Amino acid sequence: MSQRSDPISQALTPQVRFLLVYGATAAFFALGSMLVFWWIYDIIQSSAPVPTTSPIYANYDPAGSHLKPESLAAMAAYTEANPQPQGVQVLKGWSTAQISAYMVAQVSGGLKVDCSYCHNVANFAEEGNVKKTNARAMMLMAADLNRSYIAQLPASVGNYQITCATCHNGKPVFETYPIAIQNTLPNDFKLPLDRNYPGGLVVTGRDDVGLEDVELNQYTMYHYNVSLGQGCTFCHNARYFPSYEIAQKKHATIMMQMAQHINNTYSRAIMAGKTPSCWMCHQGAQIPPGAATDGQVPPMLSKNGK
Ligand code: HEC
Ligand code: HEC
Ligand code: HEC
Ligand code: HEC
Numbered sequence: 001m002s003q004r005s006d007p008i009s010q011a012l013t014p015q016v017r018f019l020l021v022y023g024a025t026a027a028f029f030a031l032g033s034m035l036v037f038w039w040i041y042d043i044i045q046s047s048a049p050v051p052t053t054s055p056i057y058a059n060y061d062p063a064g065s066h067l068k069p070e071s072l073a074a075m076a077a078y079t080e081a082n083p084q085p086q087g088v089q090v091l092k093g094w095s096t097a098q099i100s101a102y103m104v105a106q107v108s109g110g111l112k113v114d115c116s117y118c119h120n121v122a123n124f125a126e127e128g129n130v131k132k133t134n135a136r137a138m139m140l141m142a143a144d145l146n147r148s149y150i151a152q153l154p155a156s157v158g159n160y161q162i163t164c165a166t167c168h169n170g171k172p173v174f175e176t177y178p179i180a181i182q183n184t185l186p187n188d189f190k191l192p193l194d195r196n197y198p199g200g201l202v203v204t205g206r207d208d209v210g211l212e213d214v215e216l217n218q219y220t221m222y223h224y225n226v227s228l229g230q231g232c233t234f235c236h237n238a239r240y241f242p243s244y245e246i247a248q249k250k251h252a253t254i255m256m257q258m259a260q261h262i263n264n265t266y267s268r269a270i271m272a273g274k275t276p277s278c279w280m281c282h283q284g285a286q287i288p289p290g291a292a293t294d295g296q297v298p299p300m301l302s303k304n305g306k
Contacts, residue, residue, distance in 0.1 A: 066112045067104070074121035075100050087125035090139045091298060102298055107135065110164030110290070111172045137270045138164065141262075143301040149258035151303035153251055158287055161297045165290035166281050173272075176280045181226050185219050190275050192216055193263045197256040204242045224252065227278035229285055 079096045091099050108115060115121055118132040127133070142162050150161055168174065182189060192200060201217045203209050225231060232238060235249040244250060255278065262276040281288040299305045 064109075064112070066114055067108060068114050068116065071115040071121050075104075075115065075124075078121075078124050082125075085125065087127065090136055090143075091300060093300070094298070106163050106165065106292070106296070110166075110170070111168045112170040113172050117172070134270055139301055141266050141270065142166075142297075143305065144265075145258060145262070146297070146301065146303040147305070148261070149254055152254050154247070156247075157251065159294045160287055160291035161294060161303055162281070163290070163292040163297055163301075166288050166292070167290070169283060169290045174280075176274045176277045178279070181223075181277075181279050183222075183226065185222060189219050189223065191223065191256070191259055191277060192220060193260045193275070197260070198253045200256075202242065224278060227282045227284065229282075234286075 079100055082096050085091070085094070085096050085099055088094075088099065091102070094102075103115065108117075111117070115124075118129055118135055120126045120129070142164070145162050177190065179187065195201070201213075201220055203214055203217050221232065224235070228234065232241075233246075235246055235252055237243050237245060259276045259278070262271075267273060267275055281290070283289055294302070
């Protein structure tokens with residue numbers, strides 16, 4: 001059994017022994033440092049604060065200086081004279097008092113404009129102001145996005161929903177690609193919304209992919225990072241980017257489909273031609289700071305409504 005002349009012992013010259021020990025030691029330290037890296041990474045990840053409320057929304061100042069006292073007085077007079085609304089098409093089933101509360105908190109509050117931006121405050125039911133017509137279309141859009149896309153995200157994300165502030169963030173008119181977020185991107189970068197998702201940005205295992213496709217993938221990924229304030233591993237297994245075991249990558253795919261739908265259906269029709277970006281809502285945060293919590297959205301506009 002232990003004959004010194006067997007082929008294995010003969011092959012184990014001092015040099016080979018040295019190389020084997022050296023190799024094993026190097027592999028041990030390489031594996032060790034990787035484990036330590038992921039161990040520390042996990043600690044950092046799990047202690048990262050999970051946002052529970054949306055700060056901009058919570059910090060709204062509904063009675064802020066954007067509301068004129070005369071408008072609030074007109075609101076009180078109108079609500080008393082008309083306990084039931086006279087001309088609503090979307091907010092049906094609500095009393096005038098409920099509608100007014102929503103107008104103060106989310107419509108005027110979300111855009112930080114006075115009631116007179118959309119209304120003749122002598123008669124809130126009056127039609128004819130194009131801003132009011134546009135705002136009604138925006139309500140229907142928010143309902144569509146909540147039902148068709150936000151409803152697909154699991155409750156574990158936080159049950160937030162889209163309201164006026166989610167895109168407007170306190171401004172009636174705004175840029176969807178402010179120059180400050182383009183940073184290392186070409187200034188004219190926009191999300192590639194003419195492709196289909198999932199799959200439109202896949203580069204692995206395809207031989208029809210050129211340098212422009214790789215570049216477009218990188219620009220888009222960078223836009224995701226900046227818009228959500230997260231690194232690549234928020235969505236990816238950094239050792240294999242094509243895989244889907246991290247739920248956030250699937251969530252991002254639903255969001256990309258939503259951005260595509262906004263672009264095809266609403267950009268030209270009611271959004272002054274503005275193309276959606278991830279930044280438009282996320283503003284550098286995992287949860288858009290202007291998102292509403294479940295109970296804040298009128299039932300007829302919410303993801304559970306009909
Ligand atoms: C950005 C535009 C916009 C702003 C600002 C706005 N509203 Fe409205 N408001 C609307 C739209 C659109 C409707 C109609 C909704 C519908 O068709 O269901 C409406 C409907 C109403 C109604 C129901 C009128 C009726 O009898 O039919 C009241 C009351 C009202 N708003 C009060 C206010 C008050 C008070 C403010 C200020 C705090 C305000 N609104 C700010 C767009 C706006
Ligand atoms: C998906 C994003 C998004 C949501 C949600 C949204 N808006 Fe808008 N809205 C826009 C964009 C983009 C514009 C175009 C801004 C511009 O002209 O630069 C716009 C324009 C408007 C305008 C015209 C502003 C002007 O002075 O020309 C009104 C009024 C308006 N929105 C009201 C609302 C109301 C009310 C809600 C909530 C019911 C709402 N929006 C929800 C994206 C959104
Ligand atoms: C918010 C989530 C998110 C973030 C953050 C993100 N990605 Fe992605 N990434 C995706 C999604 C979703 C896809 C799939 C796109 C598609 O369906 O075509 C993707 C695709 C990719 C691909 C192509 C994989 C393939 O199958 O060929 C690469 C490479 C990639 N990302 C690298 C990165 C890098 C590097 C970063 C950081 C700079 C990053 N990603 C940040 C969500 C994200
Ligand atoms: C119209 C507004 C809007 C736009 C545009 C938007 N998002 Fe979101 N996003 C939301 C809202 C609201 C939530 C929270 C939903 C919830 O709590 O269920 C969310 C949640 C997410 C999440 C889930 C976070 C988690 O913890 O899993 C990811 C990932 C995400 N968005 C990625 C993106 C990407 C990538 C883009 C651009 C392609 C984008 N979003 C564009 C409104 C938007």
